[in-house]
Amino acid sequence: MSTPDDLHLPDSALRGLGTRPFGVYVHVPFCATRCGYCDFNTYTAGELGSGAAPEDWLEGLRRELDLAARRLGTPPAVDTVFVGGGTPSLLGADGLSAVLNAVRQSFGLAADAEVTTESNPESTSPELFAGIRDAGYTRVSLGMQSAAPHVLRVLDRTHTPGRPVAAAAEARAAGFDHVNLDLIYGTPGERTEDLQASLDAVLEAGVDHVSAYALIVEDGTALARRVRKGEIPIPDDDVLAADYELLDAMLEKAGLRWYEVSNWAASEQARCRHNLGYWLGGDWWGAGPGAHSHVGGVRWWNVKHPARYTATLAEGALPVGGQESLTAEDRHLERVMLELRLADGLPLDALDGDGVREARRAAADGLLSTPDLDGGRAVLTDRGRLLADAVVRRLVS
Template sequence: MEGVATLPLAGPTAPLDATLPESALRGLGSRPFGVYVHVPFCATRCGYCDFNTYTAGELGSGSSPESWLDGVRREFDLATRVLGTPPPVDTVFVGGGTPSLLGAEGLASILDAVRAGFGLAPDAEVTTESNPESTSPEFFAGLREAGYTRVSLGMQSAAPHVLRVLDRVHTPGRPVAAAREARAAGFEHVNLDVIYGTPGERTRDLRASLDAVLDAGVDHVSAYALIVEEGTALARRVRRGEIPAPDDDVLATGYEMIDATLAGAGLHWYEVSNWASSEAARCRHNLGYWQGGDWWGAGPGAHSHVGGVRWWNVKHPARYTGLLAEGESPAGGNEVLTDTDRHLERVMLELRLSDGLALDALGSHGAIQARAAADEGLLEPAALAEGRAVLTDRGRLLADGVVHRLTG
């Protein structure tokens, strides 16, 4: 471990007065600084989801939204001790789980805790994820009054049989209605999430989902290929042969359809899985992740990064709140990134952006590989001539392989 400190963050017994290495704190505030808050509660568990979430039955009486929020406040107190004078927060992202289960009042309390612990920059972007079924016009009005500036809604698909495979419980038309309600409440920035490549999804099903997205009038779309994660109900169904695994060719075709449809409607890709109608519509919080910013992740299982040091909290809400109540850190582990680690992550993340990666970040071997990739149609030749590596349409489909070539 670099320096004399081992973080608040060295494990569950680390004291509150532990500090980050001075090298990690150097430059704090010169980079984007965000706060992520993880809400671990869900009404039901979706079959494809491997996030750190819990239903009421799984938690029992050992944890509640009230005790969780108390833990988050205590963790923010810890953050101010660790960071000294933390910079005002540029972005806040409340994710889960299902944050909208807390209602507008609960989400307002989270933002109040961020303000008290860190302070918000005047133009801060403040996002919450929401399940369309736990929203309403009154909910969105309450969020606007609390200071939220952006809403992300989980749609996944407009096809009922696809939603059933995913174990999604919302009705197909509700996400579009929720997006319209959010816009009517004054939200300029609304995102809809789409999942494509679900077994049984047909071309016309994906087309219907995209039509619904465009009908909702949102300015941001996130579209993710279905991944069968180990330990999920979906993985067990695939293993038993009840449904087939996602097909790579189908996924590629689906991605091309999504990109063409959204681009035709004025939403252009700025990250491989994200499209926005303008630069202002891009998710600044996620750009902070992709561009090497700093963030404090609060809540069970949340990950943080400051100046090349990464750590992550224990996963169970009761353990998380219990440690903080005892005056101990909730961190379950940490790592200090080496120069090689940071280089690999920079290439992997920035190459996924439409702005691309500075060619001089690759070194001589990477630059040679970049020129070869351009010859093969994976990188844009014009951008390369200007000193940047930018994926072509074909390169986006093979992004992981391009990263491997440039860093191998």
């Protein structure tokens, strides 16, 4: 385990910096309440000690971004910014504007930069959307999860069912062409008609991007404790598969097509470029408590608690909690795992001989579509998407 500020970026990692997509992820660790399924690095006001208020975090963020730009030597202009959390919208328009200004001042933004913030529908307003649009944000991602009140209760979500649709309309009215809604499917007690109602609400909102994730019961969460006590059942794999097929069919019919296993977009322009940078092996600096970074095959992560984060930066050191250099085998595995999830698929020449032979077998099993097995791409079929992790294991075993 590394100690703070022993980040080592060799020349080999910095070589080519700027020729690959470069993004900045900003982690906002604050939440009004904790959702029962969430295991992200977030804190409510009652869980934070001194030195961890939003204004302290913002000052730490500015210091980290300045140190980051110096550590990278000649930092590239930022192609994408993604402000996540936590609940970034709790910062308000002024706070989110200050975050983007910090990125601008330390790195600079590319002329066509994509700038996204996540938002909880309950902490948004027409004024917030207008303010962040004026500040330079180009994309909003809203946490909807479900339109069914009893499903939201199981998830410990606090927003009212109709608020995400209203928030999406407010964002569009403020000038945002790109708005995403997040869904979670497979929550215990969610019926087919509940998922259909959620999808109907998504389509009513007129957004150009949808992310949908199967509920995962993460260790250490309130939801995991309820499952362990037998209060609610663990999500059923067959139900999850049927739910995925339903939402894929409804979104496809409405003109939103999958481009990654859990993401659908109305056009190529609507795809999330920041996430594509992750999936295609780009570089990014993750700023904020617990944020992860990657540059040229070196990966590192920040200390988690906001108070330690700000204290380390106040001493003039980067708040690095640990780092690793990816081996050639690591990078190969990650490339197969991530690119295969994309609708564009994985170039077959990225596989070794055993991998190509296994791709042929997977195609024969109906899991991959490989129109040109002698130089084309391995693309998941509809059935293959349901078994994506198993297909990856076959190709790299």
